[in-house]
Amino acid sequence: MKSLEDYQLIIIGGGLSGLAAGIRTARFGQKVLILEQHHFPGGLNSFYYRQGHILETGLHAMTNFAEPSNRHAPLNRLFRQLKLSRKKFQTHEQIGSEIKFQTHGLRFNNDFSFLESEIEREFPGSLDHFRNLAMKVQEHDPFALSKWQSTREILSITLRNKVLEDMLLLPLMVYGNSEEHDMDFGQFVIMFRSIFLEGFFRPEGTIRDFLDMLVEQYKKYDGEIRFQTKVAKIVTHKDRIQGVLLESGEEISCRAVLSTVGIPGTAHLSDWPLELEAYSGKMSFMESISILPSSQRQSVRSDSTIIFYNNKDEFHYSCPDTAIDDSWGVICFPENFQALEEGDVFQVRVTNPANYEIWRQAGSTQYEQLKTESYTKSQQTVGKIIGNYWKGAVFQDSFTPTTIERYTAKAKGAVYGSPLKIKDGCTPWQNLFIAGTDQGYLGIIGSMLSGVTIVNQQLLQ
């Protein structure tokens, strides 16, 4: 197939959705170019080095664990679609995680019946209600295009227990909900399956190895990728895209564009007249990483992979009025996966909800101070749960909503993007499509599935 255009497809963004979409199209012989503004691939889910340690920016855990033999599981489907060997992909399952509220605690791992027994123990009489919910989850097809349904409403009718409802929602919301307060039931189903029914794992090695594997696969199919290349404009003509204009002034033509930079980001590049406020997510986070010497292991209570905590009577998933809200959050021990070798240091990562506007307004003068204050507040609270881990830390670093915005171009640092998604990936332009976070599948595995799905539906036929 000859064409006048420079490329058949240009993908804006070399994050996980862009890489997956790139492999999928290049695999069938299309001429594809990925444009990434940074030096590295990975976007929200990347890495950096400090004092000789590799620090992963996104990965707490991957979701959707499945044994290689389970052909139809999303993880294995994804691998087949990208023609990556699932058998050669080594995984480490979680040890076990915990949802910790003031009055109740629930533990879970990758065996669903364990969660059931925990619910029976903590909420006698609620197990049947929980099983009814699990049945609803199994029966629901989250991929059929359907109307928004309130998860809160369905849970309150099915579970009839507000504490249990809040406890189940905390991990599912913090790992994949772009809306405040409530969640679309379709999204709840996706998250329930990927966390409670399938479960957490991490790949062998670091996220860097995982990204290398994807880039290598993409290049094997002659896919091209350019780093430090920022798209300044999507060039439109009537209802079609002609190509992209780079910040350097260079113009590249193509038959189609797949944008992974979110709805607001895409609107900005294409002069798409949108009511942007409705597409700006409010949920952003501050994350702090501490590296501790292994001698400290005994003094830190770290028998879980991830602890989801909430110190209030109720759980409110919303943007706080203060720089951060330390009353709820996530504590992750990236070393606590099965059969990982102990190194001479280990990490603790803490995530709390944060208010983008406050961080933005802090400007350069107050930013560092706000960071120290917020970090100190968070570590006091977390210290009460796992012990004073921060004493003796050899290294600490935090990133905030403005860091997320700067490194990923996610408007207002909204990790999960717009509360309104475009499920079919279509835009007002016939040959411009959206994939990744604002298409609707979230997380590492989710965003990759998003890239693959949009390519299958819109670009391969």
Added chain:
Amino acid sequence: MTRDEIRDIIIEIIQDIDEEAEFDGLDADAPLRDQLDLDSMDFLDIVMELRKRYQITIPEEEYPELATLNSCVNYLEPKLQSVAVS
């Protein structure tokens, strides 16, 4: 291409899509989907692979023609008649 050659190509393509696929005892008149546990994404891969290798386009409404190994061969035979095995 002969019918046997087409048959081998289909098997080769499926093998390539699924490292686990088992062809021993495959019934050529029974649905591939059930016997090899293929899903719609796998079928899309077969179609795309045929397009990449032999430039043949198969419209979506004709996917059912690919249901069994024999129906694949019947359907592809006229399309691949003039193509030599590479």
